[in-house]
Amino acid sequence: MALDELDLAIFQMAVESVRSLSLSFNQKAAEIATRSHGVLVFDVRVDGDSEVQRIAAIRYGADQTGVVALDRQGLVTRSCMVNGTFSHFISPLENWASMPLSMQAKIDVTVHAGLFLGALRNAGHMLGS
Numbered sequence: 001m002a003l004d005e006l007d008l009a010i011f012q013m014a015v016e017s018v019r020s021l022s023l024s025f026n027q028k029a030a031e032i033a034t035r036s037h038g039v040l041v042f043d044v045r046v047d048g049d050s051e052v053q054r055i056a057a058i059r060y061g062a063d064q065t066g067v068v069a070l071d072r073q074g075l076v077t078r079s080c081m082v083n084g085t086f087s088h089f090i091s092p093l094e095n096w097a098s099m100p101l102s103m104q105a106k107i108d109v110t111v112h113a114g115l116f117l118g119a120l121r122n123a124g125h126m127l128g129s
Helices: 005-016 025-035 084-097 110-122
Strands: 039-045 054-058 064-072 077-082
Touching: 005 025, 005 054, 005 064, 005 077, 025 039, 025 054, 025 064, 039 084, 039 110, 054 084, 054 110, 084 110
Parallel strands: none
Antiparallel strands: 039 054, 054 064, 064 077
């Protein structure tokens, strides 16, 4: 099994193992990162989308990023694994997440989150069930 396939399998198992836990989305994203040996790089709100309210990214080796999204009702968690072709969408969100809270409060990244979600959908990810 290639490293990318192994990352994907471990990520999917971690997503399934926390899906039904009674945790907030942020706690679930952090738990998925912990269980799959990834690094949570951001967890942001998505404004103006009819299907998704939050999106988080978890970085793995070999240029892989696991993405988890929470639906508008807060019930369904969707996930996918993407490669470095999405790095220019992830970068502004990751940079924002690394800032102190006082700076985050002054910068709106919801447009970047919407662009990232749109790029995922254009690539066939995060489509409605």
